[in-house]
Amino acid sequence: MTQTESPIFPVVPELRVITRDVHGVSRKQMSPNALRVLYRLREAGFGGYLVGGAVRDLLIGGEPKDFDIATDATPEQVKALFRNCRLIGRRFRLAHVVYGREIIEVATFRANGGDDDGDRQTDDGGRLLRDNIYGSIEDDAVRRDFTANALYYAIEDFSVRDYVGGYADVEARLLRLIGEPEARYREDPVRMLRAARLAAKLGFTIEAATAEPLPRLAPLLADASPARLFEETLKLFLSGHAVAGFEHLEAHGLLSALLPETAKALTSNKSGALRRMLVQGLRNTDARVANDEPVSPAFLFAVLLWPAYCRALAQLQAQGVHAVEAQRRAADRVTMHQVARTALPRRFSLPMQEIWLMQPRFSLRQRKRVFRLLAHPRFRAAIDFLELRLAASDSHADDVAFWREVQLQPAVAVAASEADDASEPEDDDAEAEAEADPDAAAAPRRRRRRRRS
Template sequence: MSEQEPQPIILPRDQHGISRKQIDEDSLKVLYRLHRNKHLAYLVGGSVRDLLLGRQPKDFDIGTDATPAEVRRLFRNCFLVGKRFRLAHIRFKGNKLIEVATFRRHPRKDELPEDPDEHFHFVQNVFGTPREDAYRRDFTINALFYNIADFSVIDHVGGLEDLRAKRIRMIGDPLVRFEEDPVRMLRALEFAARLDFTLDPAILDGIEEKKELIATAAPARIREEILELYRHKVAGPVLKHCRELGMLPHLLAGYPGTDESIELISKIDQRTASGKPIEEGFAIAALYLRLFMDSCPPSPQVPITEALHKANEIIIPHCRYFSIAQGIRHQARELLVGCFRLARGRGIRGERRFLQHPFTPQSFELFSLWAEVRPDLKALVKEWQNALQKPTSEKEPTRRKPRRRRRRKPGNKQPAKV
């Protein structure tokens, strides 16, 4: 490290609240084995941030100066993954994985291969120091390290100050970092919503200038990030913020994101927070419910075949773009059509079969959330709730099939009993 470079801030054990009791037991085993074999062993990223904020991390990722091959030699239960970004995964009981990444750095221009097509793969696998690794990360609060050697917290980029200020700040120039990876724009909004932090003005200016780039990100990554929004119960506020910043149409290929749609998604966040896990088909149906209802107004005169056609017409482009499986698409379509049936009201032909349909309970759940956004539907919710709570025998009376008499073959008469 040169004399001009600022020294990292190091918080000793008695100046922070992280305890080894809060750290996953298997992660500690990995950290200690790396340390005993003379390697640097740090908890990195979001786990350190969450521990300092008093939250329980979901994952404990580990950074080290050991190469992936050296990590594999130390752990019999280790296997290497990734072609463009080589990582070590260490498997424990219950199919649990601990991810171990070697510290990386940005390569110098004179180190890059002559073939530009090889640059991306090369850039991802140039090993470096912890400080160089910290500067490769996206936000300052995600670049904090916990050193198992002395239980200290190490900050190279000002993340501790930003944690205290409750601020999301980019490492480096946001314009450059968003060009490198447009998904960082969505992640910035996600962290601000999850942690209730403010966004640095430079990030907001960068999103304003580079928002169209989000459409160039890999659909698989966008799909996973949107599911993360639902899992973290922040899909509503983040998509609302995306709309305010003009990013939403670029994120979801022209998706309008009306006030009612955003409000419905916020209701689903509350449902997830109550302990109900989110399913992707349910999330897709919620995204497009308002658009579906507008394009196919519920009426007894509209046949179900037309509703099915409209539902497919609306969700198929989304599902094809994000390579969503047929089963998930089928679920989303059935939920939309189920809401259409519920919105038409009771007493229409086919009601008994509909009450026993396997997707009807989920359709009713989505329709009930929709009624919280549209109070004029609450009376319908009450009517359907009473119908769904009736015993099965009252919904569909059983009809006994006529008993078929066995026909005797000619000449095979039994002798009469005397």
């Protein structure tokens, strides 16, 4: 049995050459630095091709962010050609050719190894741990993940080389795995999230056989590296297609594997209020990305995990835990559970918790508290989050209106609320009276009256 006829890769590569007059891709659309690398490889007697996402995106009229190259030169041979080259990676040995802020990634053609050896290693479940077996361009094509990513642009005749039917799939806007889908997902479970992300980004449909194993194999993500899952989560939700990505996670049974506590909370929230807020938050994120505005991972995870926080808070309060203590414990509990799944760094998890814990404080309008909140380093993010919560419930409308006015005319807005301030306690227990259930409509607060002497 040949490498390309293995059970995992029951694909026999068949070359189709798409000429320049058919595919319409021009070198003017490509990175000059990528072309420089391609021509240098060719001059040195090596084969070199623009490959993967760049070719795919150019074919559908997109603008690639990265230009990757595949070659028959080994990483060491590539390094010998470019002084501005460094070698990286153990699982996959790669060459990075650096031009200022742009990095051109150059990978040697890889083959599908048979038995594990020193350069290819899998675990008992079939998950790929190390893969540095080099081969031909045909070998390289069939071991890539999706057919749409196995297209090669050749500078010698400006053609696109297709070995696995990727060109037809791109034309049909179809995302199809190369090889046997279940085996490919077991080889790398994160590939399931990649399928959802690419389908969302490209507007492609996931081909039926490629989609079928996703709900069954989703639990395999629990064994994936938390660091990789965190990186893939950022790619999924910060690339401008967060809503579509979330919908793919839901549709293919992947949400409970990536955000298990949030999935449980959304299922138990029969009103759908939490889902409305989460989707609106992702919609806002997509708008910011489209406008080249910064998006904080801390705010993103505050949105993604808010349903889980609300559920944990309600459970603790049902057990009789004091409101302020319940808020802190709920935040810690949700963070701890999610960190075990995705390696959420503290530089993001701590601001995320601050955004949550500041929410009840927006109902307390004493002069000192108002100006203290205005000076808080997380105020801007927390007030944006408060406004986002209107998508779930309009019970916070008065607070949103007050704080909008405060930001415009702090002294006037605070003065207008001084009558209420006079009847509010000044101790920290006031925070315990703020909203008991962040998802429910808040009941009118009963004000404590000072006793007359």
